[in-house]
Amino acid sequence: MVGLLDGLGLNEMFGAALGLAAPWQVVSVEFDQEAGRLDLGLDFPRGARFACPQPGCSETACPVHDTDVKTWRHLDFFQHQAYLTARVPRVRCAEHGVHLVNVPWARPGSGFTLLFEVAMLTYAKAMPIAPLAKMAREHDTRIWRVIEHHVNKARAGMNFCDVTDIGMDETSARRGQDYVSIFMDLEERRVMFATEGRDALTVKAFAVDLKAHGGEPTTQIERVCCDMSPAFIKGIKTHLSCAPPDADEEDGIEVAATPGHQPQVVFDRYHVVAKANDAVDEVRRAEAKTRPELKRSRYSWLKNDASLTAKQREQLTWLTRPSMRLKTTRAARWRDDFNGFYDQPDPAAAETYLRRWCYGAQRSRLEPIKEFVKTVQAHWDGITAWQHSRLSNGLLEGTNSLIQAAKRRARGYRSKTKMITIIYLIAGKLPLPQIHTI
Ligand SMILES: [Zn+2]
Secondary structure: OHHHHOOOOHHHHHHHHHOOOOOOEEEEEEEEOOOOEEEEEEEOOOOOOEOOOOOOOOOOOEOEEEEEEEEEEEEEEOOEEEEEEEEEEEEEEOOOEEEEOOOOOOOOOOOEOHHHHHHHHHHHOOOOHHHHHHHHOOOHHHHHHHHHHHHHHHHHOOOOOOOOEEEEEEEEEEOOEEEEEEEEEOOOOEEEEEEEOOOHHHHHHHHHHHHHOOOOOOOOOOEEEEOOOHHHHHHHHHHOOEOOOOOOEEOOEEOOOOOOEOOEEEEOHHHHHHHHHHHHHHHHHHHOOOOHHHOOOHHHHHOOHHHOOHHHHHHHHHHOOHHHOOHHHHHHHHHHHHHHHHHOOOHHHHHHHHHHHHHHHOOOOOHHHHHHHHHHHHOHHHHHOHHHHOOOOOOOOHHHHHHHHHHHHOOOOOOHHHHHHHHHHHHOOOOOOOOOOO
């Protein structure tokens, strides 16, 4: 490095550090210790020529018409804010007329260098925006504009035409309100689309977005993993399926109807088991009116054995003793037996198992369990389909933790668009710009 920089002046050293290529060069370096500011002046030599900035133009050597002085915020130099200032030429292209050229260190219209923007994107993946803006000593609206620009641009270039298995889930932006629906590519484990609301229209919005990204919404999706919400089910039938066209008769010859398409719905295992847990808790709450020992035992019944605390395990062991004769114990057993469906070795065995379970649970004399049996029967295909595809949203594990993180990153901002932007940033696997030299 010493050899390379040997004999270079300060300007040339900064030019090398910035990765500047001809005709651009550093012509001044001013450091103001009191203001905590480093200013690098960039310029080009008289007579330099530049490429025409118009897309598709092949003119690489346009003469300079005039210049416009611009300044960009660059990455801090230690604790000092660094700025680049340059006379940006407007060139005259024989075909396109006079236009401002593109500079290699910043995108058009931005007041930040690309390196600064990439650094902001990198930090935004790992920390909330409000403290990030404070750390960068910039107004948060400017930071948001950078993030939104790069996320939107990267998303616009995504192609989803190969996606066949999707997961849909909803999350609340704030506790129990302001829902956002999330659509995932289950194979690539990335968020494809997120939008406000949790009704059938969110599926329509997904279909429109899929089409805009090279997809065929009514024929392409083979499997959808979701909860049992009627809104999603209706949305899938309406917006991700196509009915077989009516057989037409033309000139007396029947034209063969092309078959319709409907994705296989797979109900997410976690959501189905959650409904069984709800039934157990309903039994417990009713029984607690006459059996006070059941009060404050909700989580002991709902957690799986491994995650119980010692105290909860002790409570559960006490409550489930046969001599207690609790209905809640019976309900929990029916729930555990239901979970056994997911451990069956093959789809045929699993269906037989579930049919027998329904038969027995219907006679359990526990109303909430009987109601759950009805839910299982009404959603039979989607529940048993799990045995064929083993699809699961996994939103409970990896992606859900990313989404929870996105909520924290966007905390303090009411707009759900901002939360959705961060969801894309951290869970969308977007091709964002990387740090090279500017
Ligand atoms: Zn041109």
